[in-house]
């Protein structure tokens with residue numbers, strides 16, 4: 038029997054959906070290395086978003102490749118990882134899946150009203166005006182993609198426990 042590959046948990050969703058918050062909660066429970074996708078954006082992407090202009094596919098490919106490379110490096114060392122990354126389209130997730138066979142997506146969903154409220158309440162470069170384009174771009178997980186949906190209206194502790202339970206890590 039072949040040894041199981043390390044797990045790579047990717048917390049995905051539109052801006053304000055809580056992916057970074059839930060990813061961090063899970064990371065703290067598991068102690069795995071975590072990357073924040075926002076930290077990998079080139080300055081041009083951050084400048085664009087800050088000015089209220091949505092990113093295009095062309096803006097995202099290099100960024101996604103750098104995240105897949107980060108994961109692949111750890112996969113090669115048999116190390117599991119946690120990543121927070123919007124991963125809005127299936128084609129984007131295809132790039133991230135190149136990081137390792139054990140890639141599993143946790144989609145933080147949430148209704149638009151709640152997302153807007155949360156975006157308005159925080160201090161962040163991503164303006165709430167970009168939520169609409171994020172929702173237009175979003176392609177939810179298809180049944181054949183390894184992953185699960187979670188509702189970010191629930192408390193963070195509960196969400197982290199649900200993810201761990203689903204993966205048999207709780």
Ligand SMILES: Nc1ncnc2c1ncn2[C@@H]1O[C@H](COP(=O)(O)OP(=O)(O)OP(=O)(O)O)[C@@H](O)[C@H]1O
Pocket residue numbers: 050051052053054055056057058059075121123155156158159161163189190191192193196
């Ligand atoms: N389950 C939750 N319950 C209550 N508040 C939450 C929950 N999850 C996240 N939040 C709050 O909602 C806001 C957005 O969360 P967070 O920054 O994690 O979202 P995000 O998806 O990473 O957004 P972005 O991609 O724009 O950085 C934050 O202020 C965070 O504290």
Ligand SMILES: O=C(O)[C@H](O)[C@@H](O)[C@H](O)[C@H](O)CO
Pocket residue numbers: 051052053074075078086092097122123124125163171
């Ligand atoms: O794919 C994208 O459009 C981006 O990753 C955005 O989702 C932002 O980085 C994030 O929401 C801000 O934190």
